[in-house]
Amino acid sequence: MQYEMVIAGFGGQGALLIGKMLAYAGMKEGKEVSWFPSYGPEMRGGTANCTVVISDRPVGSPVVQRPRALLALNLPSLDRFEDAVRPGGVILYNTSLVNRECRRTDVVVVPVAANDLANALGNPKGANMVALGAFVGATEVVPMTQVEALVRETFARKPALVDVNLQCLQAGFGEARRCVEGRDRPAAPGM
Amino acid sequence: MARKLMKGTEAIAEAAIRAGCRLFFGYPITPQNEIPEYLSHRLPQVGGTYVQAESEVAASNMLYGASGAGVRVLTSSSSPGISLMQEAVSYMAGAELPVVIVNIMRAGPGLGGILPSQADYLQATKGGGHGDYRVPVLGPWSVQEAANLTMEAFDIADRYRTPVMVLGDGLIGQMMEPVELPDERPPAPDLPPKTWASTGWKGDRPRAVINSLYLDADTLEAHNRHLQQKYRQIRERERRFQMRFEEGDYDLLVVAYGTVARVALSAIEELREQGRRVALFRPISLYPYPYRELAAAAEKARAVLVLELSAGQMLEDVRLALGRSRPVHFHGRTGGHLISPEEAANRMVEVLEGRSQEVADV
Numbered sequence: 230m231q232y233e234m235v236i237a238g239f240g241g242q243g244a245l246l247i248g249k250m251l252a253y254a255g256m257k258e259g260k261e262v263s264w265f266p267s268y269g270p271e272m273r274g275g276t277a278n279c280t281v282v283i284s285d286r287p288v289g290s291p292v293v294q295r296p297r298a299l300l301a302l303n304l305p306s307l308d309r310f311e312d313a314v315r316p317g318g319v320i321l322y323n324t325s326l327v328n329r330e331c332r333r334t335d336v337v338v339v340p341v342a343a344n345d346l347a348n349a350l351g352n353p354k355g356a357n358m359v360a361l362g363a364f365v366g367a368t369e370v371v372p373m374t375q376v377e378a379l380v381r382e383t384f385a386r387k388p389a390l391v392d393v394n395l396q397c398l399q400a401g402f403g404e405a406r407r408c409v410e411g412r413d414r415p416a417a418p419g420m
Numbered sequence: 421m422a423r424k425l426m427k428g429t430e431a432i433a434e435a436a437i438r439a440g441c442r443l444f445f446g447y448p449i450t451p452q453n454e455i456p457e458y459l460s461h462r463l464p465q466v467g468g469t470y471v472q473a474e475s476e477v478a479a480s481n482m483l484y485g486a487s488g489a490g491v492r493v494l495t496s497s498s499s500p501g502i503s504l505m506q507e508a509v510s511y512m513a514g515a516e517l518p519v520v521i522v523n524i525m526r527a528g529p530g531l532g533g534i535l536p537s538q539a540d541y542l543q544a545t546k547g548g549g550h551g552d553y554r555v556p557v558l559g560p561w562s563v564q565e566a567a568n569l570t571m572e573a574f575d576i577a578d579r580y581r582t583p584v585m586v587l588g589d590g591l592i593g594q595m596m597e598p599v600e601l602p603d604e605r606p607p608a609p610d611l612p613p614k615t616w617a618s619t620g621w622k623g624d625r626p627r628a629v630i631n632s633l634y635l636d637a638d639t640l641e642a643h644n645r646h647l648q649q650k651y652r653q654i655r656e657r658e659r660r661f662q663m664r665f666e667e668g669d670y671d672l673l674v675v676a677y678g679t680v681a682r683v684a685l686s687a688i689e690e691l692r693e694q695g696r697r698v699a700l701f702r703p704i705s706l707y708p709y710p711y712r713e714l715a716a717a718a719e720k721a722r723a724v725l726v727l728e729l730s731a732g733q734m735l736e737d738v739r740l741a742l743g744r745s746r747p748v749h750f751h752g753r754t755g756g757h758l759i760s761p762e763e764a765a766n767r768m769v770e771v772l773e774g775r776s777q778e779v780a781d782v
Binding site: 262263265287 | 423425450451533534535562590591594595596597598679682683685686687689756758760761762763
């Protein structure tokens with residue numbers, strides 16, 4: 230089983246970091262992984278993106294034209310990669326910064342207001358963690374426990390940031406799970 | 421040994437340290453800047469020295485001096501910077517100095533662009549500077565292999581007293597993958613002692629002179645014969661390659677090196693699931709090129725397809741290996757564009773279905 234994903238946003242939104250954390254969590258799970266960033270000349274306000282592959286076997290091409298999942302943190306990212314996602318894949322996009330609907334009907338579409346959720350939790354800088362949690366919830370590409378452990382590790386030197394980032398991560402995860410599960414059946418009470 | 425997620429550039433830098441390299445001279449250029457950046461803080465931690473020179477020309481001549489003193493030394497750069505170093509590489513080949521040079525290729529010619537490319541193949545494998553010399557060139561296809569080959573490059577350099585180049589593209593430099601590195605990777609036990617090194621004369625041996633100037637024709641021809649003898653040894657002993665799907669029959673043999681070989685492998689795996697019979701030949705040593713092994717591998721195939729991020733450079737070695745025994749087809753991208761697995765698969769199908777034109781003689 231091999232899973233390819235593109236994480237995209239504008240510079241500073243954390244697209245490359247989210248990708249790294251996914252790759253790292255995959256590696257911790259004993260999987261083969263690759264992470265490749267776009268490093269070419271990008272227009273200001275344009276997209277920064279990376280491709281992550283998580284696989285049971287050695288990763289072949291680290292470059293992917295047709296990923297199985299897309300995390301679009303802003304509108305230019307959705308515009309650029311929306312059509313590339315394989316049918317049956319997942320498109321998760323940040324409705325806080327995307328003012329249109331996703332056009333695809335042959336993929337699982339998961340809209341999550343990452344910035345709004347982070348703001349509501351009093352941690353505006355945590356939008357990337359909301360997005361990461363939501364992406365893990367929507368794709369289940371790595372176990373959430375692995376990502377939570379990673380957040381604890383990443384912020385080990387700044388303990389004050391552990392809980393607020395975990396909150397954001399879990400909020401995103403919950404939102405995406407409700408969205409995905411809501412497709413087949415009503416959300417369970419209390420969720 | 422724990423697996424660590426590392427960028428290709430960082431893995432190369434750390435591998436050099438594990439192999440006992442304690443000196444780095446270089447000058448920044450994208451897409452390999454993490455090598456000098458990493459070594460600038462890491463080398464002092466292990467008692468080494470990092471010097472950012474005033475230019476690539478200066479850095480490469482500092483390499484000459486450091487290697488002449490008998491220590492393991494590294495430089496890294498990307499295409500335009502490597503061009504600037506070629507004078508010193510020729511001098512080091514002439515003076516028989518072991519150094520390791522990393523080229524993380526970007527698109528050219530000229531300043532070109534910063535995106536991945538394989539267009540320095542001919543420069544790397546056929547000379548680069550002036551005079552009759554060759555440099556062993558190793559082309560990794562993964563971050564782990566980039567680290568392994570960097571460590572091995574130091575041994576090859578010391579064994580044959582020659583500059584050795586690790587030739588990667590921007591992709592291998594910038595991507596992250598899990599890597600396992602040994603705590604220490606000591607020099608191979610059978611390496612000859614560096615009695616030639618200029619380490620301070622105490623009267624107990626002839627003076628060590630590090631030089632590539634021989635004004636007398638007979639002396640210089642003898643020196644050239646000696647160098648050629650060495651390159652023959654390298655060609656005999658240092659050929660490295662890998663094949664995939666070599667067992668059983670195949671109609672098409674794809675030849676690619678570096679990251680392009682991984683793209684090719686992904687495409688081949690997909691085609692094989694559809695019942696297409698395709699195999700992969702991946703040269704790892706680009707000099708010496710595994711001509712004989714490639715010729716043997718091509719015997720089973722009806723046609724050969726070369727994939728490269730260039731206008732067709734390794735293609736020349738493939739044609740040298742195969743002569744007219746098999747039709748050779750080519751697909752290359754330039755400018756910093758990568759070949760996607762879909763694009764590679766499409767070209768393979770075109771060749772298999774007779775819809776591709778073989779490479780012409782002109």
